[in-house]
Amino acid sequence: MYERYHVPKKEMAPPGTPFSKSLVVRSDRCMNCGKCLEACIYSVHERDAKDFRLMAEPKSHLCKNCLRCVENCPQRALTVELSPQYLALGGGVWMPQRVFTIWNEAWTGKIPVFGAGYRGRYVGPGYDSMWTDMSEIVRPTRDGIHGREFISTSVDLGKRVDHLEFDASGRLLTEMPRFVELPIPMLMDVTRNQDLTASMEGLAQAAHALSTLIIVPASAPSPKAAEAASSLVPKFPVGKVSAPTAIAHPKMVEMEMSPDWVSEMRLLRKRFPEAVVAVRLEAKSGVEKIVIEIASADVDIIHVLFDEQGQESGASPRLAKDSLLAINKALVSQSLRESISIITGGGLAAAEHVPKTIICGADAVVLERALNVAQGCHACVHCSKHDCPIKDFRPSPDWTKWRAVNMVGAWRDQLLEVMGAMGIREVRRLRGEIGRAIFYEEAEKDAFSSIPGGA
Numbered sequence: 001m002y003e004r005y006h007v008p009k010k011e012m013a014p015p016g017t018p019f020s021k022s023l024v025v026r027s028d029r030c031m032n033c034g035k036c037l038e039a040c041i042y043s044v045h046e047r048d049a050k051d052f053r054l055m056a057e058p059k060s061h062l063c064k065n066c067l068r069c070v071e072n073c074p075q076r077a078l079t080v081e082l083s084p085q086y087l088a089l090g091g092g093v094w095m096p097q098r099v100f101t102i103w104n105e106a107w108t109g110k111i112p113v114f115g116a117g118y119r120g121r122y123v124g125p126g127y128d129s130m131w132t133d134m135s136e137i138v139r140p141t142r143d144g145i146h147g148r149e150f151i152s153t154s155v156d157l158g159k160r161v162d163h164l165e166f167d168a169s170g171r172l173l174t175e176m177p178r179f180v181e182l183p184i185p186m187l188m189d190v191t192r193n194q195d196l197t198a199s200m201e202g203l204a205q206a207a208h209a210l211s212t213l214i215i216v217p218a219s220a221p222s223p224k225a226a227e228a229a230s231s232l233v234p235k236f237p238v239g240k241v242s243a244p245t246a247i248a249h250p251k252m253v254e255m256e257m258s259p260d261w262v263s264e265m266r267l268l269r270k271r272f273p274e275a276v277v278a279v280r281l282e283a284k285s286g287v288e289k290i291v292i293e294i295a296s297a298d299v300d301i302i303h304v305l306f307d308e309q310g311q312e313s314g315a316s317p318r319l320a321k322d323s324l325l326a327i328n329k330a331l332v333s334q335s336l337r338e339s340i341s342i343i344t345g346g347g348l349a350a351a352e353h354v355p356k357t358i359i360c361g362a363d364a365v366v367l368e369r370a371l372n373v374a375q376g377c378h379a380c381v382h383c384s385k386h387d388c389p390i391k392d393f394r395p396s397p398d399w400t401k402w403r404a405v406n407m408v409g410a411w412r413d414q415l416l417e418v419m420g421a422m423g424i425r426e427v428r429r430l431r432g433e434i435g436r437a438i439f440y441e442e443a444e445k446d447a448f449s450s451i452p453g454g455a
Helices: 035-039 068-072 096-108 194-198 200-210 226-231 261-271 287-295 320-333 353-359 369-374 397-422 440-448
Strands: 022-026 078-082 130-132 155-158 179-182 186-189 214-217 232-236 252-256 276-282 301-305 341-345 364-367 437-439
Touching: 035 068, 068 078, 096 369, 096 397, 130 353, 130 397, 155 341, 186 200, 186 397, 194 200, 194 369, 200 214, 200 226, 200 397, 226 232, 252 261, 252 301, 261 276, 276 287, 287 301, 287 320, 301 320, 320 341, 320 353, 353 364, 353 397, 369 397, 437 440
Parallel strands: 186 214, 186 364, 214 232, 232 252, 252 276, 276 301, 301 341, 341 364
Antiparallel strands: 022 078, 130 437, 155 179
C-alpha cells in the first residue's frame, strides 16, 4: 500500500548547557515590570523562581533575535548582541550562522527561524554565488511541507535506460540496469571523519530510520541494531576489494579510484552481483576527463569528493559548484549523463546546498561534516582535540540517531520549500536544471558588459 514518505522527529537537546547566538543583557535600569516577559514568545524572560517580584537572568540560548523585548522595555534596560562564543564558531564555508543553524535543526528538526532577518552577505564564493528561481512562490498550492501538493524527493542511483525494446510477442528485450531507490537525495559517509566512525552505531540507525544509505569502512563491524545493517555501504580501500566484510548483501558497494580500478571493479561486481558499484574519486583539476572514462565502463555511480571547504584538491582548485558544472557538461556532451549517477560530498554546510548541488549536476549529496556538527562539533578551522568543548562527551547511539534524523528531516523540509517555490515536483527534474538558477558571474556580466569599461 502506498504511503507518503515521512521523516519521524524527536527533540534531542544538545550536550551540556547550550550557549546562544544572541546574548541578552539586562542592565541595572530594569524595574522588573515584566513587559519583556509579555513580549517574548520564546520564554527567554521569566520571573525569578526564588523571588517572583524580580526578573530572572535571560535564557539567551532561546532567543531568536526578534528584538520585541528590546522594543517593549520602557526603561531601555535590555540589549541584544552577538555572543563571543558564537562568533568563535567554524570558519570558511562553515560560518557561525551555519554551525548554529545545524545545531538547532538537530535539536528540534524544524526549519530555522531568524527573527531579525538575514544579515549575511548577498554574494560569496561557491554556492553563495547562485540563487534558485523562486517565481512559483506566489502559488499557494506549491507547498510540500503541508501536503497540499505532493512533491517527490525520491532519487534512483545507478544506470538508466533511455528507451525500452520489445519483440513481436511483447517480451522485453532491453536489459534493465541495476539501481537503488532512495526517498531522499542524501546519503551519509563516516569514512573521512574519525569522530563519525566512533558514532557509527547511532548514524547507522539514523540511516535506517531515514531509509537512506551510510558509507562505512568495509572492515566495520555489523551494527548492534540488526535492522540497520541493510543501510550499510562497505567502502573498500585500494587493492583490497577481496577483503572480508561483515556487511552481507549490501545494496551498494564502493571502491577507491586506483590505476588498476577496472580489474578491481570487475572483482567487486563479481563478488556482489546484486549491488550497484560506486567508484570513489577525489576531485581535482581535469576531473571531468576521469569521470568520462569511468562513465564509459560498467560502473553505476561515481562518488566525487571535495574537501570540507567545498573545493578540489591540488593547485588552482575549483569550487564544487564550478567543478560539478564542468562534470555535468562533459557527460552531456558525450551522451553519457544517463549512463551514470553522480553523488558528491564535502563542503555541504547548509540545507540550501542540497538543491544547489543537484542543480549543478549531482544526483544526490553525501553528508559528512554536517553530521559531526549535528552532534555538537564547533567546526573549528584548526581542530584541537585538547581544547574541544565536547571532547569528553560520549553520546548514546539513540542520541546520535535522533540528532542526525532531525537535521536531515529539517534539510528535506527546506528542499521541499525550494522545490515548491520553483514549481518543480520531482527532485529528479532538478538535476542539471541550470536554466532555473541565477549565477552571479553571469548576472554581473549581463548587467555590466555592455557598459564602457564594464567588461
